[in-house]
Amino acid sequence: MSFLDHIRACNAHDLSGFRPFDVEGHRIGWIRHALADRLPEVDPGFVVTADRVTLAPELRDFEARSATLEHAAQFLVEEGAVKALRNEFYPVLPKWGAEPLMRIDRAAVAQFGVAAYGIHVNGFVRQDDAQPGGSLALWVGHRARDREVAPGQLDNLIAGGQPIGLSLAENLVKEAQEEAGIGADLAARAVPVGALSYVMETQAGLKRDTLFLYDLELDPGFVPTNTDGEVEKFELWPLDRVAESVRTTGDWKFNVNLVVIDFLVRHGWLTPEEPDYLDIVAGLRRPVQP
Amino acid sequence: MSFLDHIRACNAHDLSGFRPFDVEGHRIGWIRHALADRLPEVDPGFVVTADRVTLAPELRDFEARSATLEHAAQFLVEEGAVKALRNEFYPVLPKWGAEPLMRIDRAAVAQFGVAAYGIHVNGFVRQDDAQPGGSLALWVGHRARDREVAPGQLDNLIAGGQPIGLSLAENLVKEAQEEAGIGADLAARAVPVGALSYVMETQAGLKRDTLFLYDLELDPGFVPTNTDGEVEKFELWPLDRVAESVRTTGDWKFNVNLVVIDFLVRHGWLTPEEPDYLDIVAGLRRPVQP
Secondary structure, three states: OOHHHHHHHHOOOOHHHEEEEEEOOEEEEEEEHHHHHHHHHHOOOEEEOOOOEEEOOOOOOHHHHHHHHHHHHHHHHHHOOOOOOOOOEEEEOOOOOOOOOEEEEHHHOHHHOOEEEEEEEEEEEEOOOOOOOOOEEEEEEEEOOOOOOOOOOEEOOEEEEOOOOOOHHHHHHHHHHHHHOOOHHHHOOOEEEEEEEEEEEOOOOEEEEEEEEEEEEOOOOOOOOOOOOOEEEEEEEEHHHHHHHHHHOOOEOHHHHHHHHHHHHHOOOOOOOOOOHHHHHHHOEOOOOO | OOHHHHHHHHOOOOHHHEEEEEEOOEEEEEEEHHHHHHHHHHOOOEEEOOOOEEEOOOOOOHHHHHHHHHHHHHHHHHOOOOOOOOOOEEEEOOOOOOOOOEEEEHHHHHHHOOEEEEEEEEEEEEOOOOOOOOOEEEEEEEEOOOOOOOOOOEEOOEEEEOOOOOOHHHHHHHHHHHHHOOOHHHHOOOEEEEEEEEEEEOOOOEEEEEEEEEEEEOOOOOOOOOOOOOEEEEEEEEHHHHHHHHHHOOOEOHHHHHHHHHHHHHOOOOOOOOOOHHHHHHHOEOOOOO
16 A cells, blocks of 8 residues: 555546436536436436436426435435435535535435535644644544444544535534534634545445545643544554554545545645655545536 | 636646647657747757657757757747746656656746746744634745846745755755745754645746645744845735735735645635635646646
8 A cells, every 4th residue: 555545546436337417507426327227217307318317407496306316315225225314415516615406315425426525623632842743643533343434444533424504614513522522612723724535436336525624733631532433432643653554554444544644745744755745745636526 | 816816827828839748758848839840950859740849769868868958948048038048957857756857947947848846935923822723924025126037026935946956855955045044954844735736828838837835833033034135025924914915916926826825725714615615725736747
């Protein structure tokens, strides 16, 4: 493994296996051909040609479009392609910040190749103030073994998908409390530091994810406490150990590797002397809109 | 103006006006058609077809290739397309970190559309330690009015092109001394924080630049002193003033806008609530290798 291998793994995909999903003139997703071909029988609202999937013009508003997508999500459960619906909904956006065209159950997002958004917070401790960037430690979460996604793997202090109806700041406060027992006052000290994106083909479909990144500096005495069962335990690791673990193992949740690599770049652990430096820096920022 | 406008301005170009310049199987530059067509008369080492410019196969080594490029650079001076050669040489690289294929006078880099590299250092002061990212100030250089490039415009504390034969760290020490009177010990505290890139068409040709970025935290009492005549004066500006100036004016050297915008993103001044946030973040990292 190398740092770049993790970035490549998160960007491995072949669009030729997918059909564009266009709504109201916006390309909002990518659907596997096999699923695309069956959608008209699931709901007559889906209009499927060899080139693309669209919605029938009479589906003019948010609710009508969302209902059609909900039928498709239920179909995926009946077929066994999706284990269960989450009843947690993601917005389907023509572009980040725009009005949602419809909503989609989180469990079906990848099946429709819809762009999804999330927040990841690096919880870090500065162990020696005299050395800027020199001696940092990062809080590492060990994901619970009963998780459907990445059981037992390593994670950020706080991370979560971005559901419809919450602002990023509200979601951050919610996730900080659930995942790390961090109150709103401390969560508000998280500094937004950028975003990363990737397009990854999975068994489910196409994950087109954008992660908003935050750094949260914590006091050396602070200890996080998980409250929602997602994390088995937290450990504070020196940045050297974090970097070595990311570089040489597959222990981290696939996309958390990228969050940590971005942290290593921004805090000067990864330097331009690294042969892959420019490919790493550019690779973290690929556009997710095809 | 907007933040995104500055990024767009640095990426405005139309490759149809240029012909690829390939050496040893690597695409190393882009040359305007009018110049490409005249190169065979300048030096028989240039092999020009309607599709591309290459070098004659007998030019097998660094010195032979560099001599041919030097003839072309002298030709550009004779024609008045370049004011004067700089006798400062940039490496021509198939990729950052690789062995140089040849060298080229800095004054002729854009005419050949060769990828160039540089360093930019944000010199900043933390004005209130209790507020992480909250209250920063940035040292701003006013470029001397006699500069050929961007006279009188605003600049970073330290910036410079990357000449052949120096490492980035060596170049940083050299430029820190020349531009800001900063010694090697303090310069070594600059933290590498990433890189940005752009491809910009100018009167000269195609600027394909990658800037390695550093943050250097300075004590509140420190005052920089320019020693090479490039900077008329330095001022310490609160980050709010810096951001407002970049957002609303054309006062800054074209590419320094991008360095500052990257700083604003990394330090949480620019937040995901900014409608252009994702376009800004991705726009700072476009690949310069076509």
